[in-house]
Amino acid sequence: MIERIWSGRSRLYLLLLPASWLYGLISNGIRLSYQLGWRKVWRASLPVVVVGNLTAGGNGKTPVVIWLVEALQRQGVRVGVVSRGYGGKAAQYPLLLNPQTTTAEAGDEPVLIYQRTHAPVAVSPRRSDAVKALQAAGNIDLIVTDDGLQHYALARDFEIVVIDGVRRFGNGWWLPAGPMRERAARLNRVDAVIVNGGTPCANEIAMQLQPGDAINLKTGAAKPLAAFDQVVAMAGIGHPPRFFTTLKQQGITPLKELSFADHQAYSEAELRALTSAGQVLMMTEKDAVKCRAFAADNWWYLPVDAGLSAAPAAELLNRIKTLCH
Template sequence: MIERLWSGRSPLYWLLLPLSLLYGAITGLIRLSYRLGWRKSWRAPVPVVVVGNLTAGGNGKTPVVIWLVEQLRARGLRVGVVSRGYGGRATRYPLLLSAESTPAEAGDEPVLIYQRTGAPVAVAPQRAEAVKALLAAQPLDVVITDDGLQHYALARDVEIVVVDGERRFGNGWWLPAGPMRERASRLASVDAVIVNGGTAGEGELPMRLQPGQLTRLQTTADGAQAPDFSQAIAMAGIGHPPRFFATLQGLGIRPLRTYAFADHQAYQPAALRALTPHGEPLLMTEKDAVKCRGFAADNWWYLPVTAQLPEPQAGALLQQIIRGVTRRKAQTGEGSRAH
């Protein structure tokens, strides 16, 4: 239903336009209040790179964050990540993630980033507090914030917007009549637009999510023979589940059944086991896997994906970030470690 509304295929979105206009007015006033200095943004002593989007739903931000962390660390930078930690309920904030951190307390995306990269990650509703906690724990050269484009309380040096190349901006309206958090005109003020799938426009960076190998969640069973994935069941609890199912199709896997769950959904072991009553392989995203690993059955598998961006555009974006680090260090008198 939401997809039909937001894509403009259902005329019912007209009924929600008054709420959308109210949403747009409120968000516009918030942004204006920061631009005019009525409200103050906190600026970190190191550059902050925001990876966000203009629409609700999954666009591929987290793979971009992971790509940035890996690329910048390979160039000699000390990188930290902050997040709102959506879906998590920690007993205290800011929360610095550790090997014992769970999605229930930190959120699924921060745990996924921490496990994939090993970079320091902190979560807090106020992202500035998360940045301060990271910097108090260890020296960093740059901080990447997963989401938070509209969180103007934290000043940023580089803004990156990730766009779903297939869905783009739907009917173009603000929430709830459409998918927009801000209007598409906001793209004119950001530093880079990364388009996940579909066709990138002029000045946009095309990105592809390269699937890895299906991996068993239950590591104690890794030596077991891989099953027949033609008999698999697929599930996804992400912003846009059809993307995962299409990726499986691209790998030649046509699941017998597919199940789409809400983004950030907390799973119950019995409910997931009921999806495969005859022991069929259950395929899921890596984001789902971080929530299921603690109670996984030996027939559960996940598919990791890696963001791929083209040169030289990707290199130019990385160099822009590195130059910002170099300038900030020159201002503070710290010797540069960037290469």
């Protein structure tokens, strides 16, 4: 239902407009209070790059963070990542991730980024504390924040917005009548716009999510998707249909498509009950980081990488690298 409302296919959004106007009033007031100096903005001693979005729901932000960190690492830039750690609850903050850190402590996205990039990652509800922890640890040239476009308490040197190229901005209204955290005019003030799928507009960088081989959660073995049949697909991400569409584009027609809430915690019994004998449970990598500790033999995940247009991507990296000098 919420997808129909946010996409503009249902006029029920009209009932939610008063709440949206209040949301817009509050969010604009917060932004203005920082711009006028009524609230204090903290600036790090290192350059800060924010990767965020204007809408709620999955846009492909985390794959872009991973792409950016790995691309900068290949060019010799030492990158640290900070996150709010949504979905996790640590004993104390800031939390510097290590190989034993669980998603229950740090949240799924920070653990995924840490495992994929091996970059230092720090988590804290107050992002400035996470940045301070990375600075204190040393050996960092630049900070990338996973989300936080609307977190104006942290000064930033470069802003990247990721847009779902198919859904774009839906009906264009603020939450909850529409998907917007900020209105589309905010794009005029960011440094780069990356569009995941669909058709990019002028000055937008095209991106596609590129799936690799499926990986077994228990053994780490890799296998091409073409080798699978009898697949039950599950996704607990911001926009589960994208995952199911990716599987179909790769020739997999799932027996069942099971959507879960973003950042949802899973139990072993809950997931084991999803498949019968001879069936495979296929999930996203973001789900997999929460399930490895109790994985069954027939559980697999599909990693995806952000593929950006070559020339614009190279220009973007060069612009960011100059911040380190």
